[in-house]
Amino acid sequence: MPEVKKPNPARRNERSRHAILDAARELIREVGYAKVSIEAIAARAGVGKQTIYRWWPSKGAVVFDSFLALSGDPEEGEGMALPDTGDIEADLKLVMRATVAEFADPHFEAPIRALNLEIISDSDLAAQYREKLARPVEDVKKARLRAAQQAGQLAADADLDLVLEVLYAPLYQRWLHRSGPLTAEYADALVDVTLKAFRP
Amino acid sequence: MPEVKKPNPARRNERSRHAILDAARELIREVGYAKVSIEAIAARAGVGKQTIYRWWPSKGAVVFDSFLALSGDPEEGEGMALPDTGDIEADLKLVMRATVAEFADPHFEAPIRALNLEIISDSDLAAQYREKLARPVEDVKKARLRAAQQAGQLAADADLDLVLEVLYAPLYQRWLHRSGPLTAEYADALVDVTLKAFRP
Known part of the structure; x- marks a missing residue:
């Protein structure tokens, strides 16, 4: 039998989906969240507006998924781990310096701020964000903190949610x-303060 | 000479200004920031749209001033002080419990969230907010923390900006x-953790 080329709708859908999410991130970076419209995302992605509305109910939902896509396949998250050299101070300083550098990077500034505005103003999106993005990452961090508790470097009865808040919320x-400089010194100070606060 | 009733433009302006600021706060509480328009504020306040644009460049600016008005005359701020019983732990717990209760109050929820969204998305407004609202309040808090340093209840070399961040940012x-419950126990835990972190 001669080979027949059939269209592959699944693959085409996947390609459109990627194009839409890439377009959303690019546009936010270029013009800011407020000025991005579903129309502009559709035009940039080369799809119809209806294609976007078929998959997402709102601009906020597209933006959210575009960040979820950036953070990689959630399944891969299971392999995530924080460094564990046995020295909680050194490990946390490594992680916090990288986190501070990321926040200070102008390339990430616009899209991360846009995502945060969405989460702060929309409680449904906030719940999704917690479930899909924040909690898996927090679980990874807590695993490292638990190891530090077992090693006697953190109080055994420390509330790990509170530890993470004191470390990251400032x-x-x-x-x-x-409201202040984002430097490696600041990252180190946050680690020092947190470890002192939750010392055994 | 017979008394002549003259219109008093200054007083009329002041009345319009108050009506506009009250209308802005009321509408945000009723329908949420996103749905409030300059037109709706003008209609509620019984003034023309142009009256608002004469005094404020944007919706964000009106909202900001409506909160500034709520926090009272800045001149009065000079009289502000945190309780000082000599016991920094007791004094901070009193203040933090009140602050947590305010954040947990649904009546304040909508307008405070609206103000925060403005500050986070608009760096000019953020600078104004820091200058006019945040810094004067922080100065008052720092005065109390300095007294605690002198009393040997806080490390003499503690960075007071960092102390306030660890106390309030979580x-x-x-x-x-x-992302979690706002309770009196939480307020107390934040004070305990902060005092332990910055212990002499």
Whole structure:
């Protein structure tokens, strides 16, 4: 039998989906979240507006998924782990310096701020964000903190949600409000303060 | 000479200004920031749209001033002070419990969230916010922390900006992301952790 070329709708859908998510991120970076429209995303991605509305109910939902796509396949998340050299101070400083550098990077500034505005204003999206993005990452961090508890480097009864808040929330607030410098020294200070606060 | 009733433009302006600011706050509470328009504020306040644009360049600016008005005359701020019983732990717990209760109050939820979205998305407004609202309040808090340093209750070399971030940023992030309960116990835990972190 001669080979017949059939269209492959699944593959075409996947290609459109990627094009839409890439377009959403690019446009946010270029013109800012407020000025991005579903129309502009559709035009950039080379698809019809209806294609976007078939998969997403709102601009916020597309933006959210475009960041989810950026953070990789959630299945891969199972392989995530924080460095564990046995020295919680050194390991956390490595992680926090990288996190501070990321927040300070102008390339990430616009899209991360756009995502945060969506999460803050839309409680449904906030719940999705917690479930799909924040919680898996927090679980990874808590696993490292638990190892530090077992090694006697953190109080055994420390509330790990509170540990993560004390470590990350000051950086988050400083970045959101542009209220102070985001430096390696600041990253180190946050680790020092957190370890002192939750010392055994 | 007979008394002549003259119109008093200054007083009329002041009345319009108050009506506009009240209308802005009321509408945000009722329909949410995104759905409030300059037109709706003007209609509610009984003034023309042009009256608003004469005094404010944008919706964000009106909203900002409506909150500034709520926090009272800045001149009065000079009289502000945190409680000082000599016991920094008790004083901070009193203040933090009140702050947590305010964030947890649904009456304040919508307008405070609207203000925060403005500040996060608009760096000029963020600078104004820091200058006019945040910094004066922070100065008052730092005065109390300095007294605690002198009393040997906080490390003499503690960075007071960092102390305030560790104390308030976790609460702020938890409220913004709706990521945990806002309770008196949480307020106390933040004070305990902060005092341990900055112990002499």
